[in-house]
Amino acid sequence: MINANPQRxxxxxxxxxxxxxxxxxxxxxxxxxxxLPFSFLPKEKFKKFEDYSHQGIVAYVSPVExxxxxxxLAKEKQYKKVVILDGVExxxxxxxxxRTCVCAGFDxxxxxxxxxxxxxxxxxxxxxxxxxxxxxxxxxxxxxxITTLKNNDFWIIATVMSEADNYYDIDYTGMNFAIxxxxxxxxxxxxxxxxxxxxxxxxxxxxxxxxxxxxxxxVIIYExxxxxxxxx
Amino acid sequence: MINANPQRxxxxxxxxxxxxxxxxxxxxxxxxxxxLPFSFLPKEKFKKFEDYSHQGIVAYVSPVExxxxxxxLAKEKQYKKVVILDGVExxxxxxxxxRTCVCAGFDxxxxxxxxxxxxxxxxxxxxxxxxxxxxxxxxxxxxxxITTLKNNDFWIIATVMSEADNYYDIDYTGMNFAIxxxxxxxxxxxxxxxxxxxxxxxxxxxxxxxxxxxxxxxVIIYExxxxxxxxx
Numbered sequence: 001m002i003n004a005n006p007q008r009x010x011x012x013x014x015x016x017x018x019x020x021x022x023x024x025x026x027x028x029x030x031x032x033x034x035x036l037p038f039s040f041l042p043k044e045k046f047k048k049f050e051d052y053s054h055q056g057i058v059a060y061v062s063p064v065e066x067x068x069x070x071x072x073l074a075k076e077k078q079y080k081k082v083v084i085l086d087g088v089e090x091x092x093x094x095x096x097x098x099r100t101c102v103c104a105g106f107d108x109x110x111x112x113x114x115x116x117x118x119x120x121x122x123x124x125x126x127x128x129x130x131x132x133x134x135x136x137x138x139x140x141x142x143x144x145x146i147t148t149l150k151n152n153d154f155w156i157i158a159t160v161m162s163e164a165d166n167y168y169d170i171d172y173t174g175m176n177f178a179i180x181x182x183x184x185x186x187x188x189x190x191x192x193x194x195x196x197x198x199x200x201x202x203x204x205x206x207x208x209x210x211x212x213x214x215x216x217x218x219v220i221i222y223e224x225x226x227x228x229x230x231x232x
Numbered sequence: 233m234i235n236a237n238p239q240r241x242x243x244x245x246x247x248x249x250x251x252x253x254x255x256x257x258x259x260x261x262x263x264x265x266x267x268l269p270f271s272f273l274p275k276e277k278f279k280k281f282e283d284y285s286h287q288g289i290v291a292y293v294s295p296v297e298x299x300x301x302x303x304x305l306a307k308e309k310q311y312k313k314v315v316i317l318d319g320v321e322x323x324x325x326x327x328x329x330x331r332t333c334v335c336a337g338f339d340x341x342x343x344x345x346x347x348x349x350x351x352x353x354x355x356x357x358x359x360x361x362x363x364x365x366x367x368x369x370x371x372x373x374x375x376x377x378i379t380t381l382k383n384n385d386f387w388i389i390a391t392v393m394s395e396a397d398n399y400y401d402i403d404y405t406g407m408n409f410a411i412x413x414x415x416x417x418x419x420x421x422x423x424x425x426x427x428x429x430x431x432x433x434x435x436x437x438x439x440x441x442x443x444x445x446x447x448x449x450x451v452i453i454y455e456x457x458x459x460x461x462x463x464x
Contacts, residue, residue: 092324096444096446096447099440099442099443099444099447100443100444100447102437102438102440103434103436103437103438103440103441103442103443104436104437105437105438128442128444130440130442133438133440134438166461168458168461168462202335202454203457203461204335205334205335205336205337205457206334206335206337206365206366208331208334208335208362208365209335210331210335210360210362211331211332211335211450212328212331212332212360212446214328214444214446214447215328215331215332215446215447215449215450216450217447218443218447218448218450218451219450219451219454222434222451222455223454223455223458225435226400226455229398229400229435230400
C-alpha cells in the first residue's frame with residue numbers, strides 16, 4: 001500500500017524500539033517523500049492493535065481514493081465549484097458537508113493533510129456514501145492550493161464571523177470558485193482569509209452567533225446553486 | 233414534578249408489579265390527563281436505574297421548559313417564523329435545527345410528543361445551548377397544530393422529495409409561516425403534506441438525493457431570511 005498508493009494513507013504510527021531496522025527506515029523515507037504524517041508511539045499505546053499482526057507499524061487508510069489537484073484542474077468543465085475545509089475536525093461535519101456538496105452538484109472537496117479530519121469510516125458513514133461521488137483532494141498546504149486555484153481562474157471565498165458581505169450579496173455565477181469553511185472553534189485561518197477574494201458572513205439574529213459548520217456550509221453552497229439556477 | 237409541571241416530562245417508565253398501588257394509579261391518572269407517554273417495564277429493565285431511589289417509577293424530564301402553543305400564539309409579533317419537526321428522530325439533528333432556528337431569528341420549534349426525539353441532554357448539547365433561546369412547543373397531534381396555526385394566519389410549508397416548487401421559488405415575506413421538516417427516513421407524513429399550503433423541494437444534482445435533514449432545514453430557513461432581509 002505505502003509503495004503502490006501512498007496518497008490513500010491518512011497517518012502512520014510506528015512503535016518505538018531500541019533499534020531502527022531497515023524496514024522502518026524505508027517506510028519513514030517514503031512517508032517523508034510523500035508528506036505523510038507519521039508519529040512514534042510507545043509499545044503500550046500499540047496494545048489496541050494487538051488483534052492485528054502489525055509488526056510495529058500501523059497505517060490509517062482512507063476508504064476512498066484521493067484525487068490529485070492537477071488531475072482535478074485538468075478536467076474539462078465550464079465552471080467548477082469547490083469547498084475547502086480549513087481545519088474542520090469533527091468527522092460528522094466533514095461527512096455532512098461532503099454529502100451537501102454532492103447533492104448540490106459541487107465538483108470537489110479540498111482538505112489539509114495535517115489539520116483536519118481526513119476521510120475515515122465515520123466521515124464515510126456521515127456522508128451517506130457521498131464520499132464516493134465527488135473528487136476529494138488532500139493537500140499539504142492550503143496556501144499553495146489557494147495560489148494554484150487562483151492561477152487557474154478560481155475565485156476564493158472565505159467565510160468569516162466578523163464584518164463582511166452577507167453571503168447572499170456576492171455573485172457566484174459565471175466563475176470557478178472555492179468556498180473556504182473554517183474549523184469548529186478556530187474558523188478560517190487568517191492567512192486563508194488574507195488570500196481570499198471575497199469574505200462573506202451569514203447574518204445572525206438573537207445574539208446567538210453559533211451556526212454548526214455543516215449547516216453554515218449548506219446555506220452558502222445552496223445560495224450559490226440558487227443564483228446559478230436563476231441565471232440560466 | 234408530575235403535579236407541578238407535567239409538561240416538562242418527556243416519558244414515564246413504570247416497573248411492572250403484581251399489585252398496582254395507589255401511588256402508581258395516581259401517576260397513571262395524571263399522565264393520561266396530560267397525555268404524557270408512559271410504559272410498563274419488567275423489573276430487570278429497571279436495573280440501570282438502581283443508583284437512584286426510584287421506587288418503581290422513572291420519568292425522563294426535559295432540560296428546558298416547554299411553551300404552550302396558545303401562549304406562543306398570544307405573543308405580539310408582526311410575522312412569526314416556525315419550524316415543525318415531523319418525526320425527526322436523531323437528537324443531533326434536532327439540536328442542530330434548533331441552533332439554526334435561533335441563529336436565523338426564528339420564533340419557535342414545534343415537535344410531537346410521541347414520534348420524535350424530545351428535548352434531552354444530547355439535543356441540548358447539539359444545539360450548543362440554543363434550546364434556551366427559543367420557544368419549544370411539544371404537542372400531541374401535529375394535525376391539530378396545523379389547523380390551529382392556519383386559523384391564526386399561518387401559512388404551512390411542507391418539504392418533500394418529489395415534484396414540488398423549488399424552495400427558493402416561493403415567497404416567504406409578509407406572512408406568518410411554519411416549515412415542516414420530515415423524519416430522516418420517512419419524510420413529512422402524507423397528512424401533513426396534504427394539509428400544507430406550499431410544497432417545496434431542494435433541487436438535487438449528481439443523482440444523489442440525500443441531504444441531511446439539519447442541512448436541508450438550514451438551507452430553507454436561511455432562504456426565508458434572505459428574502460425577508462432583501463425586502464426590507
